[in-house]
Amino acid sequence: MDTQKIIDAEQSYLLQVYQRPNIVLERGQGCRVVDSQGREYIDCVAGIAVNALGYGDPDLLAALHEQADKLWHVSNLYHTEPQARLAKLLCETSFADRVHFANCGASANESAFKFARRYARERAQSAAGPFDKYHIVAFTNGFHGRLFGSLAATDRPKYQQPFEPLMPGVRFAAFNDLASAAAAMGDDVCALIVEPIQGEGGVHPATPEFLAGLRQLCRQHDALLIFDEVQCGLGRSGALWAYQTYDVTPDMLTAAKPLAGGLPMGAVLMTQAVADAIHPFDHASTFAGGPLVSAVAAALVQKVSQPAFLQATRANGDYLRQRLAELKSPHILAVRGAGLLIGLELDIPAAEVVSAGYRHGLLLVGAGPNVLRLAPPLIIDRPEIDQVVERLQAILGDW
Ligand SMILES: Cc1ncc(COP(=O)(O)O)c(C=O)c1O
Numbered sequence: 001m002d003t004q005k006i007i008d009a010e011q012s013y014l015l016q017v018y019q020r021p022n023i024v025l026e027r028g029q030g031c032r033v034v035d036s037q038g039r040e041y042i043d044c045v046a047g048i049a050v051n052a053l054g055y056g057d058p059d060l061l062a063a064l065h066e067q068a069d070k071l072w073h074v075s076n077l078y079h080t081e082p083q084a085r086l087a088k089l090l091c092e093t094s095f096a097d098r099v100h101f102a103n104c105g106a107s108a109n110e111s112a113f114k115f116a117r118r119y120a121r122e123r124a125q126s127a128a129g130p131f132d133k134y135h136i137v138a139f140t141n142g143f144h145g146r147l148f149g150s151l152a153a154t155d156r157p158k159y160q161q162p163f164e165p166l167m168p169g170v171r172f173a174a175f176n177d178l179a180s181a182a183a184a185m186g187d188d189v190c191a192l193i194v195e196p197i198q199g200e201g202g203v204h205p206a207t208p209e210f211l212a213g214l215r216q217l218c219r220q221h222d223a224l225l226i227f228d229e230v231q232c233g234l235g236r237s238g239a240l241w242a243y244q245t246y247d248v249t250p251d252m253l254t255a256a257k258p259l260a261g262g263l264p265m266g267a268v269l270m271t272q273a274v275a276d277a278i279h280p281f282d283h284a285s286t287f288a289g290g291p292l293v294s295a296v297a298a299a300l301v302q303k304v305s306q307p308a309f310l311q312a313t314r315a316n317g318d319y320l321r322q323r324l325a326e327l328k329s330p331h332i333l334a335v336r337g338a339g340l341l342i343g344l345e346l347d348i349p350a351a352e353v354v355s356a357g358y359r360h361g362l363l364l365v366g367a368g369p370n371v372l373r374l375a376p377p378l379i380i381d382r383p384e385i386d387q388v389v390e391r392l393q394a395i396l397g398d399w
Contacts, residue, residue, distance in 0.1 A: 031376055049258065097270070104264055111266075116252070175198065176204070233253070234259060234304055237341060
């Protein structure tokens with residue numbers, strides 16, 4: 001099929017929930033993708049913070065091929081070796097004692113909400129009175145997914161209203177505002193969910209005092225602290241987990257996007273205290289943690305958790321931020337972020353810069369109306385970063 005035929009078929013047969021440019025991506029290698037017309041782009045989107053190892057990583061391919069030859073899917077009714085290996089690896093590289101697998105970021109967050117409610121109920125069983133400890137506190141500008149529970153915790157009236165009623169029991173507080181969080185907390189709260197670095201909301205890192213204060217508030221009210229590291233976790237912040245850069249440990253952490261190197265997978269990492277409240281058949285999924293995705297994820301976590309890999313991510317992230325700060329454009333208001341999750345705040349619409357990116361061989365994505373988000377594969381190197389910055393300069397230079 002030629003390019004236009006593919007686009008026509010997509011527009012005739014696919015539910016139109018995406019707005020796509022007139023390009024058809026065909027293959028990728030390293031940090032670059034090539035479209036059906038043979039045009040090459042440096043990928044600063046990486047599947048929206050998914051393809052941490054870029055395209056064609058030999059270790060991911062080897063893990064995929066080896067497992068594909070053995071076993072793709074069996075039910076969670078049975079043990080499989082890759083799932084056990086991955087769970088052990090995730091626990092050994094984090095605060096967690098136990099892991100539960102999900103299929104994406106939204107379903108990981110919804111699993112975490114269920115576990116928080118179950119935990120609260122278990123602890124309340126001996127307490128007298130009606131059970132009202134089911135509320136969840138989430139934050140303005142946060143993003144946790146588009147299913148009914150995760151959407152309820154996502155502060156976007158535009159995304160929420162057409163689908164109401166959503167999951168009840170969510171309260172919002174202002175991000176990076178401890179007084180607002182304290183006002184939203186109460187003994188009727190079972191969990192608080194926060195992104196240590198907000199991604200979709202415009203790349204806003206939490207302040208250390210804010211996260212430390214949330215930890216304290218959760219202790220005070222016997223609520224669980226959930227860090228949503230779906231976007232900022234697994235190396236993107238320059239540490240394996242963003243919480244490690246804050247010295248604040250959550251009770252649960254949700255991960256997804258890069259976990260299986262581009263295959264769909266999510267996970268909830270938790271302490272033993274949380275795990276103790278969850279019992280057989282409380283929760284389940286047909287596909288989650290299947291042997292194929294688990295084998296690929298184990299290869300990814302092995303690689304991304306190496307100190308030298310994380311050190312390179314931090315160094316390249318610092319270099320990219322420094323180079324972006326040197327861009328000559330009156331339209332840049334701020335450069336912020338951590339590791340290789342970087343926001344360039346503009347006074348012009350990010351969508352227009354994204355469009356110009358295609359003409360300059362760059363895949364870009366916005367985060368909110370006027371923030372350009374740079375989340376390239378974590379394997380990007382300095383010469384490629386220089387090329388990205390040169391192309392951005394060409395785009396913004398005569399805007
Ligand atoms: C922080 C965060 N949480 C959750 C999600 C939802 O993930 P998914 O699209 O895999 O459901 C996203 C997606 O962008 C995200 O950035």
